[in-house]
Amino acid sequence: MSSSYDLLVVGAGIVGLAHAAAAAERGLRVLVIERDGHAAGASVRNFGHCCITAQSGELLDLARAARERWLSLSSAAEFWSTAEGGLAVARSAAEAGVLEELAATRPDGGVRLLGPEETRKRIGGGLDPAAVGGAVLEEDVRVDPRSAVARLAAWLGRQPLVDVGWRTAYLGPEDDGAARTSRGIVAAARTIVCAGHDLDYLFPGAADEAGVQRCGLQMALVDAPTAGGSPVEIAPAVLTGTSMLRYPAFADTAAAAELRTELERTHPELIGIDANLMLTQRPDGTLLIGDSHVTLGTMPPFLEEATSTTLLASAAQLLGVERLTVRQRWQGVYASAPQAPYLVADVAPGVTAVSVTSGIGMTISHGLAQKVLDELLAAA
Numbered sequence: 001m002s003s004s005y006d007l008l009v010v011g012a013g014i015v016g017l018a019h020a021a022a023a024a025e026r027g028l029r030v031l032v033i034e035r036d037g038h039a040a041g042a043s044v045r046n047f048g049h050c051c052i053t054a055q056s057g058e059l060l061d062l063a064r065a066a067r068e069r070w071l072s073l074s075s076a077a078e079f080w081s082t083a084e085g086g087l088a089v090a091r092s093a094a095e096a097g098v099l100e101e102l103a104a105t106r107p108d109g110g111v112r113l114l115g116p117e118e119t120r121k122r123i124g125g126g127l128d129p130a131a132v133g134g135a136v137l138e139e140d141v142r143v144d145p146r147s148a149v150a151r152l153a154a155w156l157g158r159q160p161l162v163d164v165g166w167r168t169a170y171l172g173p174e175d176d177g178a179a180r181t182s183r184g185i186v187a188a189a190r191t192i193v194c195a196g197h198d199l200d201y202l203f204p205g206a207a208d209e210a211g212v213q214r215c216g217l218q219m220a221l222v223d224a225p226t227a228g229g230s231p232v233e234i235a236p237a238v239l240t241g242t243s244m245l246r247y248p249a250f251a252d253t254a255a256a257a258e259l260r261t262e263l264e265r266t267h268p269e270l271i272g273i274d275a276n277l278m279l280t281q282r283p284d285g286t287l288l289i290g291d292s293h294v295t296l297g298t299m300p301p302f303l304e305e306a307t308s309t310t311l312l313a314s315a316a317q318l319l320g321v322e323r324l325t326v327r328q329r330w331q332g333v334y335a336s337a338p339q340a341p342y343l344v345a346d347v348a349p350g351v352t353a354v355s356v357t358s359g360i361g362m363t364i365s366h367g368l369a370q371k372v373l374d375e376l377l378a379a380a
């Protein structure tokens with residue numbers, strides 16, 4: 001480690017790593033500190049889905065910028081990625097209506113409508129007989145969250161301008177602008193705190209002002225079901241009707257209001273757990289399945305078995321199989337705030353907090369980091 005840095009980044013989740021990568025690219029000498037021995041937060045517990053096509057407005061711009069970064073970093077840092085896109089499956093006329101309306105708002109492409117047979121082929125052969133079609137979300141990309149974040153951190157640590165200090169907790173700013181850590185004082189011209197949902201431990205005033213809470217999600221890892229004797233292969237990230245209530249480009253359609261009423265009537269069990277029924281396939285064939293949402297200040301550690309049962313039964317139905325074999329279950333937690341999808345706040349002299357507060361950190365972090373760094377450097 002050097003004795004002084006241009007930038008201290010707190011947190012080695014995707015938000016912190018994206019800022020470290022963007023800062024090093026701009027010629028800054030960077031130290032990343034992470035309180036754990038490796039990233040174990042939201043960034044390794046998610047679907048690895050960069051849900052680009054379904055964003056709108058500024059989020060779409062940030063997501064598109066992030067897309068290019070994910071693909072170039074995937075090749076530089078040698079982690080798996082795929083640009084096969086997303087697949088939104090429609091299982092009712094209302095769901096098909098949302099996809100048609102979204103496709104109509106993207107005359108230059110990006111949303112390609114499919115019939116039921118084409119949808120079935122893209123989901124590996126099995127599909128809920130109720131499916132009426134789908135849409136390819138062409139700009140979406142995927143990474144494997146468990147390996148991408150670890151490899152990105154390792155690659156950053158090998159760059160000449162970057163040091164990474166594991167098992168080193170940030171404790172707060174000193175009066176002279178230096179940072180106090182669990183391993184001593186660090187001298188850095190600026191600090192960017194990317195502590196995710198734990199912002200309130202460090203800067204409770206900023207977290208309270210933005211209304212930051214914790215959103216807890218239940219997930220499972222399952223074996224790939226078989227079709228014709230072989231494990232299914234599902235290249236795209238798979239989204240469903242509940243996803244259409246969540247991501248802005250879907251949710252802003254007129255058809256989405258009708259869909260909510262329909263799902264409240266036909267699938268109260270999914271609405272009751274605030275589900276976003278989705279799945280992605282990891283490079284080893286296993287499927288990441290989720291998720292449910294509960295938002296609270298402090299997250300209870302207990303997994304609700306009824307929630308897992310609902311999600312797994314719905315995923316099995318989507319894949320046209322009777323049941324799925326679970327390998328792992330876990331809870332993921334991310335920062336959530338009602339006012340804005342991300343927070344960038346000056347929390348002390350020379351200290352900026354950045355947190356994605358809407359569950360799309362894998363989608364926008366690399367774009368958000370470029371914006372934050374450009375603005376900080378322009379103001380310097």
Ligand SMILES: Cc1cc2nc3c(=O)[nH]c(=O)nc-3n(C[C@H](O)[C@H](O)[C@H](O)COP(=O)(O)OP(=O)(O)OC[C@H]3O[C@@H](n4cnc5c(N)ncnc54)[C@H](O)[C@@H]3O)c2cc1C
Pocket residue numbers: 010011012013014015016033034035036038039040041042043044045046047048049050051168169170171194195196197198202217218219290291331332333334355356358359360361362363364
């Ligand atoms: C189940 C689940 C599914 C999701 N699916 C998707 C998806 O498919 N697509 C998508 O775009 N987004 C998804 N998200 C959201 C996405 O994962 C998050 O927005 C993103 O990972 C947040 O990144 P982060 O770096 O802020 O947080 P984290 O990954 O939680 O990282 C924060 C890091 O800061 C460290 N830290 C905290 N305090 C300190 C301190 N004082 N000192 C040092 N280190 C500290 C923590 O140890 C942690 O490693 C999902 C989230 C969950 C939970």
